[in-house]
Amino acid sequence: MKLASFKHKGQSSYGIVDGAIIRDIGAAMGARAPTLKDLLASEGLDDANLAAASPPPLPLSEIDFEPVVPNPGKILCVGINYATHIAEAGLPTPEKPMIFVRYPDSQVGHKQPMICPRESSQFDFEGELAVIIGKRGRRIPTSEAFDHVAGYSCYNDGSIRDWQFHTTQFTPGKTFPGTGGFGPWLVTTDEIPDPATLSIETRLNGAMMQKAPISDLVFNVPQLIAYCSAFTILNPGDVIITGTTGGVGAFRNPQVWLKPGDTIEVDISSVGVLSNTIVAEPDD
Structure with missing residues (x-):
């Protein structure tokens, strides 16, 4: 469904x-x-x-x-969670999941414009698998993690790179209004028993930029649910964005930044295609 x-x-x-x-x-x-x-x-x-x-x-x-869940209580994002992204960033493999947050007003729905803020021209794409929680839980063991999932969707964790790297804390670069795409819909777990069997691809103006099997995650979906539910209560409608693979614009040579007029797509097998156009932030 x-x-x-x-x-x-x-x-x-x-x-x-x-x-x-x-x-x-x-x-x-x-x-x-x-x-x-x-x-x-x-x-x-x-x-x-x-x-x-x-x-x-x-x-x-x-x-x-609209965003699949327009009003989530929590949007928990995972950084540095694919080997190819770790390699292109020149970082060590993390021992624990790297977690940061988004806010609900930072996301838009399928076919809605993602907004380049006036503060930066370094607007980057990150195609990701989103996990939508369907059952409340705390300290959830990995063996029971899938019981707490309502379904899966596509996410574009649009990132304002210079603001992301102002300090070691990523959040300022991840929460500009209208910079994250979430959609087009939630596919329930009866259709996707194990997301590790899926694959993800990100296309910019039709050109493939990112491609990987979801099985390449360093920390898989049950591990992320177990880890996150240890430090916070996971409630229905909460979203875990599982990380992006290699190929982001910041680590290309030359670098590739999203600009007004672009179309960016995140395509996950058995889920669907999230498509957003890029627009400049309007003047006040």
Whole structure:
């Protein structure tokens, strides 16, 4: 099942994607689960299937995609988690996951513009697998980690590189408004029992920039869930962004920076293609 958050005629909702249509189950759920995050918290995915039969479908061409989870309580990002990225950055393999955070207003949905901020021209791409939590947990063992996953999506952890490296703390370069793409939808775990079987590719204006199997992660999805749930409670709707592979613009020769007019795509097998155009931040 594919679940997406969207806006239609100015109203935010969420629904089940089926080919070229989406069924507005947010409208059917009403106050019981007004957002996808609420649906996950209610463990209502079975209800979602039932509700999908009642509302009339909407063509995908008539909606505006929002971030898969527009209002996550936490966005936990993992740095330096593919061997190829470690090599291009000239860094040692970390002994523990390197964690930093994003804020909800730093992300946009599928087909929505990612924004080059006025403060920098060093806007870089990072195609990543996103893990969406579906069941609350603390100190989750790796053997039970998949039980806490609602599904998977694509993420572009757009990075303002000079701000990222002002100090050893990455967060300032990762949270500029509208710099991260999240979508197009969540694919539930019944369709993807093990994300290690997937592969990821990032394309800039149609040219392949990044490509790797998800199995190349240094710390895999169960390990990341176990580690993160040791220091924080993972709640439904929380997102773990698992890291990017080699090929980012900062470590190319010459360097490649995103610029207005570009189209950047993150393509994960069995999940879908997240596509965003790049625009300049408008003047106030």
